[in-house]
Structures are given as C-alpha cells and as structure tokens.
Amino acid sequence: MSLCFFLVKNRNSHHLLSSTAAIMALSSSFCPQLPNTNYFRATPYSSFPTKQLLSGSYKPFSVQATSSPSKDELATRVGFLGLGIMGSPMAINLIKAGCDVTVWNRTKSKCDPLTSLGAKYKPSPEEVAASCDVTFAMLADPESAVEVACGKHGAASVMGPGKGYVDVSTVDGGTSILISERIKASGGSFLEAPVSGSKKPAEDGQLIFLTAGDKSLYETAAPFLDIMGKSRFYLGDVGNGAAMKLVVNMIMGSMMATFAEGLLLSEKAGLDPNVLVEVVSQGAISAPMFALKGPSMIKSSYPTAFPLKHQQKDLRLALGLAESVSQPTPIAAAANELYKVAKGHGLSDDDFSAVIEAVKVKLQS
Numbered sequence: 001m002s003l004c005f006f007l008v009k010n011r012n013s014h015h016l017l018s019s020t021a022a023i024m025a026l027s028s029s030f031c032p033q034l035p036n037t038n039y040f041r042a043t044p045y046s047s048f049p050t051k052q053l054l055s056g057s058y059k060p061f062s063v064q065a066t067s068s069p070s071k072d073e074l075a076t077r078v079g080f081l082g083l084g085i086m087g088s089p090m091a092i093n094l095i096k097a098g099c100d101v102t103v104w105n106r107t108k109s110k111c112d113p114l115t116s117l118g119a120k121y122k123p124s125p126e127e128v129a130a131s132c133d134v135t136f137a138m139l140a141d142p143e144s145a146v147e148v149a150c151g152k153h154g155a156a157s158v159m160g161p162g163k164g165y166v167d168v169s170t171v172d173g174g175t176s177i178l179i180s181e182r183i184k185a186s187g188g189s190f191l192e193a194p195v196s197g198s199k200k201p202a203e204d205g206q207l208i209f210l211t212a213g214d215k216s217l218y219e220t221a222a223p224f225l226d227i228m229g230k231s232r233f234y235l236g237d238v239g240n241g242a243a244m245k246l247v248v249n250m251i252m253g254s255m256m257a258t259f260a261e262g263l264l265l266s267e268k269a270g271l272d273p274n275v276l277v278e279v280v281s282q283g284a285i286s287a288p289m290f291a292l293k294g295p296s297m298i299k300s301s302y303p304t305a306f307p308l309k310h311q312q313k314d315l316r317l318a319l320g321l322a323e324s325v326s327q328p329t330p331i332a333a334a335a336n337e338l339y340k341v342a343k344g345h346g347l348s349d350d351d352f353s354a355v356i357e358a359v360k361v362k363l364q365s
C-alpha cells in the first residue's frame, strides 16, 4: 500500500508521520443533503481526472526544515496574489519573517496594509510573477484562480524555467491540473497547496498545507510554507491536494450543518444549547469548531472567518468529485442544500456557521 508522508512543525522539530497519523491529526482540527444534479458536473474547466488521481503515486519526502528562513531563502523573491481573509495574513507572515514580498490584489486598497509593512506592489499578476521567483495565489474559487493564473494579464504568460507558481486556493482537481498545464507550458513549475485552517490559524502561522505537484518546487517552497503553516503534506500528483482538501471540507460542512440542527433541537426540547456545547466539547465528538462557533451561533452572530459562500463552493466541488468516482455522499448533498438556502437568504459573506439560519427557515416554513 502506498503511503503519503507529511511533516509536522513545532518551530524546533519536524517529524515524518504515516498517513494514518496524518488523518488523525487532520480530523482533530475540524469542524462540516440530496444532490442537485446541476452540481454534479462541478468542474468548470475540465472534467475531473478520476483515473489520474486514483492511480497517482504517493511520493515520500525527506526534508531538513529550518525554524526560520536561511539567507538564501530570504533572497528568494516571493509574490502573493489575492489578499482576502486568508491571503492577507499569510502574506503578512512572510513579510514579518523578512521575506522579499511583492503583492497584487484585484481590489488594490487591500494591498495598502502590506505595502506599509514593506511589501512591494505590482499592478497585475503578470507583473508580480515576472518579478518573483515563487508566486503564491490565494483566490476565491476555480474561476478566479484560473483568471489570475491564465487570464489576459495572468501569471502563466511570464512563467519560465526557475520560476514557481504555488496555488493555495481551494479548487477542484480539474482546475488545478489546468493551471498546472498552463504554468508548465511556459516553462515554470507548479504546486497546488490548499490549506486547512481558517483566519486565526492563518494569522498565527498554523495552517496545514495539502500539497501536490512539482517536487522540486515543493522543496523550494517549504521554508515559506513553514512560515505560514504548522504542517505540510506532500500527496503526489497534482489534483491529490485539491481532492484531499475537498474531502476535508465536505466533512466539515456536514458537521457544521448537523451541529446547527442539534443546537436548535436542544433549544426546542427545552435544553440550554450552551450546555449542549459544553457536553459536546467533553466527549468523543468534540471538535474545536463546536466550542469556537457554538456560543456565537446561539446568539445568531456569525463573524466571518470562513465565508459561507466558500463552504458551499467546497461542498459543490466535493459532490463533483464524489460523482466522478461514483461515491454516494447523501449527507454532504443534504448539507449542500442547506448552504444553498442560506446563500439565498443573503448569508454568503457571513461565516459558514450562519447555515443555522437555513435550518431555522426550514423549520419555520
């Protein structure tokens, strides 16, 4: 059986662990109905490469990671495209670590806090990639990831030998492969590296990277991943990182939806939902997200860490992945319907915990 290996950082030591331990580590940090067939073909740019993903070889790696970047690494010119909830703190951590960072964002004003910390600014993805050795991209969805990488002023046109493109956005495998092909066609190298962990882990440099693709770029990017994250998995062929991320977020989205139902049911049954949160947090189904989000959900408050629209996007893409391998996912399909209802009620930009409002609406109707 093939194994994947991953590296866990606690700033001073790194360990290689087996895939079983990897799954346990992942599941400890997470929190997630009937399918709408419109969503089954959810990969907008190419069909999902089932065979390639399932047969991809998992390559073990061996890395001597350092707790802080070396002089050579600090000389690497790092680009960062997309400065939203996640991209901004990730890029800020690179700047604070002393890296030479150049930024771009569609809405230019979001670059200001970063340039005031010392980042350079370029007016297009193309110009960032042209002036950098390694360029990271943290975009909303498959459409924006493709636009920024492959569009008119996209990064791909200026990639060449020695340049790397690391897409840390959450997209489907087909999109990731498309971007990879475009980057490689112009001589560059490509790594997909979607992240597990939300706004706070991004601010604290505690993300989990799910990487796949060009191994030498993985090694080049590792010191930067280690600044932004606490652990990194290398999963082999492009598409595997995307698939892992979608499975994780499918679980998370379903967990959140059932937690929302539980909170409301406890209240209707005459219980204190705050006590439910406490009970859950002490038992085997404890997950950080329940304790973190439960109290504000009870107050109908949804300060955004992970936008609901992105959670629904991830469920939609996960359902596409499931369809491509003929795997029934009735729970996730039902959860997806709830997130769609929440979007329909104007909650797209609220935190994904606002899915509880969809359950309230359902109960009322």
Ligand SMILES: NC(=O)C1=CN([C@@H]2O[C@H](COP(=O)(O)OP(=O)(O)OC[C@H]3O[C@@H](n4cnc5c(N)ncnc54)[C@H](OP(=O)(O)O)[C@@H]3O)[C@@H](O)[C@H]2O)C=CC1
Binding pocket: 081, 082, 083, 084, 085, 086, 087, 105, 106, 107, 110, 138, 139, 140, 141, 143, 144, 147, 148, 168, 169, 170, 171, 195, 196, 197, 198, 199, 305, 306, 307, 310, 311
């Ligand atoms: N928030 C979270 O907890 C997590 C999010 N993710 C994933 O990370 C990615 C980013 O998430 P997050 O930072 O929360 O999202 P945001 O919505 O805060 O940021 C999205 C970014 O994408 C840019 N963007 C959107 N559309 C386009 C476009 N057409 N062309 C160019 N740029 C565009 C936005 O630019 P502009 O500022 O101009 O709108 C912004 O920089 C998503 O794929 C998400 O699923 C992964 C882990 C956790």
Ligand SMILES: O=CCCC(=O)O
Binding pocket: 170, 195, 196, 197, 198, 249, 306
């Ligand atoms: O994609 C978002 C993941 C959010 C989290 O891991 O808490």
